[in-house]
Amino acid sequence: MSSESNKLLCAVLSAFLVYLLASFFSELIYKTEKKKDIKLSYYIEKSEVDEPNLNESDEKAKIIKISEKELTQLLDTADLEKGKNFVNKNCATCHDFSMPIKNKIGPSLANVLNRKIGNLENYKYSKALLNMNKEWNILNLYYFLEKPKEWAVGTKMSYRGITDSSKLLNTIKYLKENSLKNEN
Numbered sequence: 001m002s003s004e005s006n007k008l009l010c011a012v013l014s015a016f017l018v019y020l021l022a023s024f025f026s027e028l029i030y031k032t033e034k035k036k037d038i039k040l041s042y043y044i045e046k047s048e049v050d051e052p053n054l055n056e057s058d059e060k061a062k063i064i065k066i067s068e069k070e071l072t073q074l075l076d077t078a079d080l081e082k083g084k085n086f087v088n089k090n091c092a093t094c095h096d097f098s099m100p101i102k103n104k105i106g107p108s109l110a111n112v113l114n115r116k117i118g119n120l121e122n123y124k125y126s127k128a129l130l131n132m133n134k135e136w137n138i139l140n141l142y143y144f145l146e147k148p149k150e151w152a153v154g155t156k157m158s159y160r161g162i163t164d165s166s167k168l169l170n171t172i173k174y175l176k177e178n179s180l181k182n183e184n
């Protein structure tokens with residue numbers, strides 16, 4: 001082989017090598033760009049999907065919020081005296097709390113704990129409570145008193161509910177202790 005053709009081969013080979021290297025690097029750059037793109041859109045997609053999901057689980061958390069065990073524990077630390085005062089201010093216009101049973105605008109709550117919902121004979125309940133078929137355990141009291149109209153759709157109790165959770169817990173503690181006291 002002549003030195004001329006050697007040179008030519010060398011030139012062709014190095015050109016090819018440059019081409020290979022160039023395409024390798026451009027591929028590499030392109031791929032990382034692409035990866036970045038994918039990553040970015042992945043995050044965008046994720047956050048788009050994630051937020052409504054989070055909200056949804058928040059909604060669920062709002063509804064399932066608390067277990068009986070948790071509520072019992074919370075009631076231990078609730079304030080009975082504050083509950084009594086709150087009830088006197090907010091419920092006593094419509095409800096009576098002592099024995100013997102007396103109904104006012106609303107049914108007597110003297111022994112409401114564990115009583116069947118809508119069960120006092122001399123009181124004319126709404127269908128919402130009459131058809132409930134549950135008991136006033138602490139959980140049901142919690143849900144009803146937090147959002148009466150949402151938990152018992154169609155109730156005629158116009159009270160709009162207790163949004164402050166410590167006031168809600170104090171109230172339930174009072175309803176519970178007062179019922180236990182009246183049972184004895």
Ligand code: HEC
Pocket residue numbers: 087090091092093094095105106107108109112116117118119120124125126127128129136145154155156157158159162171
């Ligand atoms: C404006 C009057 C009014 C106020 C204030 C009010 N309630 Fe009532 N409540 C009612 C009426 C009326 C009913 C009957 C609801 C029905 O039949 O749907 C009722 C029903 C209830 C029941 C169901 C009792 C049963 O026998 O099934 C509970 C429990 C209750 N109220 C608790 C409370 C508590 C606790 C408060 C204060 C935080 C309160 N209510 C404030 C009018 C009131």
